[in-house]
Amino acid sequence: MNAFTRFASLFGAGKDASGRGGSSPECRRVGEVLQMYLDGEFDGDTSWLTDHLDECADCGLDSAEFQQLKDAISRLGQPDTDTRQRLQEFADHLAGGEMDVVDDPV
Amino acid sequence: MEAAQTERDAAFRSYVVPELDVMFRVAMSLTRNKADAEDLVQDALVRAYRAIDRFDGRYPRAWLLTILRNAQINRTRRRRPELLHDPDTEMERLSSTKSGDEFDPEAVVIDPVFDASVRQALDALPKKFRRPVELVDLGGLSYQEAADDMGVPVGTVMSRLHRARKRMRDHLEQTGFGTREID
Numbered sequence: 453m454n455a456f457t458r459f460a461s462l463f464g465a466g467k468d469a470s471g472r473g474g475s476s477p478e479c480r481r482v483g484e485v486l487q488m489y490l491d492g493e494f495d496g497d498t499s500w501l502t503d504h505l506d507e508c509a510d511c512g513l514d515s516a517e518f519q520q521l522k523d524a525i526s527r528l529g530q531p532d533t534d535t536r537q538r539l540q541e542f543a544d545h546l547a548g549g550e551m552d553v554v555d556d557p558v
Numbered sequence: 559m560e561a562a563q564t565e566r567d568a569a570f571r572s573y574v575v576p577e578l579d580v581m582f583r584v585a586m587s588l589t590r591n592k593a594d595a596e597d598l599v600q601d602a603l604v605r606a607y608r609a610i611d612r613f614d615g616r617y618p619r620a621w622l623l624t625i626l627r628n629a630q631i632n633r634t635r636r637r638r639p640e641l642l643h644d645p646d647t648e649m650e651r652l653s654s655t656k657s658g659d660e661f662d663p664e665a666v667v668i669d670p671v672f673d674a675s676v677r678q679a680l681d682a683l684p685k686k687f688r689r690p691v692e693l694v695d696l697g698g699l700s701y702q703e704a705a706d707d708m709g710v711p712v713g714t715v716m717s718r719l720h721r722a723r724k725r726m727r728d729h730l731e732q733t734g735f736g737t738r739e740i741d
Contacts, residue, residue: 487716487719487720487723488716491694491701491719493700493701493716517727518723518727521676521695521723521726521727521730522695522723524672524673524676525676525680525691525695525696526695526696526698527673528586528673528676528677528680528696529582529583529584529586529587529696529697529698530583531579531582531583531592531596532592535582535592535596536578536579536582538596539578539582539596539599539600539603540575540578542600542603543570543571543574543575543578543603546570546603546604546607547567547570547571547575547607548567549563549567551604553604553607553608
């Protein structure tokens with residue numbers, strides 16, 4: 453079972469495993485704002501949206517797939533613990549005056 | 559002189575240090591390589607430190623991203639074309655977990671092959687669709703911040719971003735990932 457089809461079984465989607473949302477007017481309304489909602493860019497009441505995602509297997513699958521895609525892309529740019537620590541130490545050295553860089557050409 | 563130094567250090571800690579993760583993420587979108595991204599962020603940090611007494615304190619993230627982008631332009635000018643990103647090499651690197659280039663352990667457990675496929679789908683996008691994905695999903699920027707960086711309206715970012723993700727999803731399915739089994 454792959455990472456996408458895992459969600460199909462998770463949600464028990466009836467139509468197909470590709471997840472393209474449902475076909476009702478409410479599903480289309482969700483489809484128009486779903487990515488904004490997942491990006492945290494959707495202002496206003498979201499209860500109707502979250503209720504629909506809970507109730508509609510097709511839209512729920514659509515949401516899960518986009519979220520999984522977003523998470524995977526995010527991981528591509530995530531600094532690992534060592535990198536994060538090295539950058540923090542580098543910044544600390546700069547801010548601590550331990551590197552004389554103010555008048556040096558970069 | 560010491561007071562000025564203290565002020566500079568305080569401003570650096572206040573405006574720059576909280577943005578280290580975002581700087582690295584955007585650097586990854588520019589370099590596609592962790593080591594180069596780290597070098598680029600260090601380069602940008604030095605530039606930011608030198609310039610911070612001229613920074614007015616407004617929109618530090620936008621200011622830092624401009625510095626980062628300019629630093630990358632300078633670095634690219636100094637480099638030879640053969641050092642530019644090679645998608646095949648990148649795929650190989652992303653599919654492996656050799657020591658010295660460790661991934662976050664959690665990401666490895668999740669599914670490194672899936673992530674490599676996602677990278678391939680991202681690379682397959684035309685540049686105008688790829689950039690908003692890199693800025694929002696990889697860089698962690700808001701729609702407005704991405705729009706400012708790209709010099710386009712927010713609506714354009716949304717439209718391209720949403721279409722890009724649908725293309726990526728289609729790409730993942732069409733390239734056979736949908737039938738691959740994992741343990």
